[in-house]
Amino acid sequence: MKAAVLEKLNQFPSVKNMDLPEVGPGEVLIRQDVTGICYRDILTMEGFFPRVTLPVIPGHEIAGKIEYVGEGVSGFSVGDRVASLIYIPCGKCKYCKVGDTNLCQNKITYGETRNGSYSEYIVADARGLVKIPSGVSDEDAAISACVTGMVYHALVHVGRLKKGENLLVTGAGGGVGIHAVQIGKALGARVFAESTSPWKNEKIMEYGADEVISPDQIDEIVKKKNGGADVVLETVGIPTFEKSFKSLAAGGRIVVIGNVSPAAFPLPLGVTILKGLSVSGSISSTTEDMKSAMEMVSRGQLKAVEHEKVFLDGIGKAYSEMKNRKNLGKIFIKLH
Ligand SMILES: [Zn+2]
Ligand SMILES: [Zn+2]
Known part of the structure; x- marks a missing residue:
């Protein structure tokens, strides 16, 4: 063979x-x-x-x-x-x-x-x-x-994503992200898709994103206009994590499934307590x-x-x- x-x-x-x-x-x-x-x-x-x-x-x-x-x-x-x-x-x-x-x-x-x-x-x-x-x-x-079973596990079993909630997917044009957009939509979420490659935007919309945004628009569009993310599926890691974390609504859950950098992030514990936030990792399926x-x-x-x-x-x-x-x-x- x-x-x-x-x-x-x-x-x-x-x-x-x-x-x-x-x-x-x-x-x-x-x-x-x-x-x-x-x-x-x-x-x-x-x-x-x-x-x-x-x-x-x-x-x-x-x-x-x-x-x-x-x-x-x-x-x-x-x-x-x-x-x-x-x-x-x-x-x-x-x-x-x-x-x-x-x-x-x-x-x-x-x-x-x-x-x-x-x-x-x-x-x-x-x-x-x-x-x-x-x-x-x-x-x-x-x-x-x-890919798809892993994302399903992260969104359903770890993130407890519910119908009608706001979901932010980082790295939405990647091999994992483009499937996460579809699964988030199928689970009934309003899907905000973060991507740094504008040529992918049209395709990402076709697969079910409600809005495609650049990392710099996360605060304005997810947090200010739409009340924040109930769940973030973090597929990128350190480069987007701070913006993802700040976008969370009260009771928000951030689920990390990918990280491209070995650097660390100093978790603000006060905000985590006061807003009842969760940061979780999710592995495989x-x-x-x-x-x-x-x-x-x-x-x-x-x-x-x-x-x-x-x-x-x-x-x-x-x-x-x-x-x-x-x-x-x-x-x-x-x-x-
Ligand atoms: Zn694989
Ligand atoms: Zn075992």
């Missing part, structure tokens, strides 16, 4: 011919037509995750058709279309026992210490699989764990979140926004486009 392998840090993954991987107990072999490229894969290449063991096949946005079922797997058969979590939960810790597998501290992430999805075939653990409803595309399924995201796709409320498709030998070019924010939505790799 063809796969792209990360052999050295700071070097693009290179295309190799490899043997089909062996399928162990509890695992399945999946044939993939597409996989998504994630900003996290670039950070992996750049050495941001010390746990990564090289060489490794990067990628964690997994979807396709089951070709082989390992020993002890129940509920899945050859021919089933499935998507996978980006990690394998341990199944034993206090978080896994109550279904909060995204918080599992023993999880193994695909594309880090175990081969990932930049590959025609992948071996995945059955505990992280969800069947893809008919009518949901492979692209929609491939991003149901890392569970299989339940993946199902909820794919149900939104089935209902026509959510669609994978595709910037382009590349082949395995086009990954370097795709990484450069993403680093320079040239993409509106996701870049996928075509595998078959």
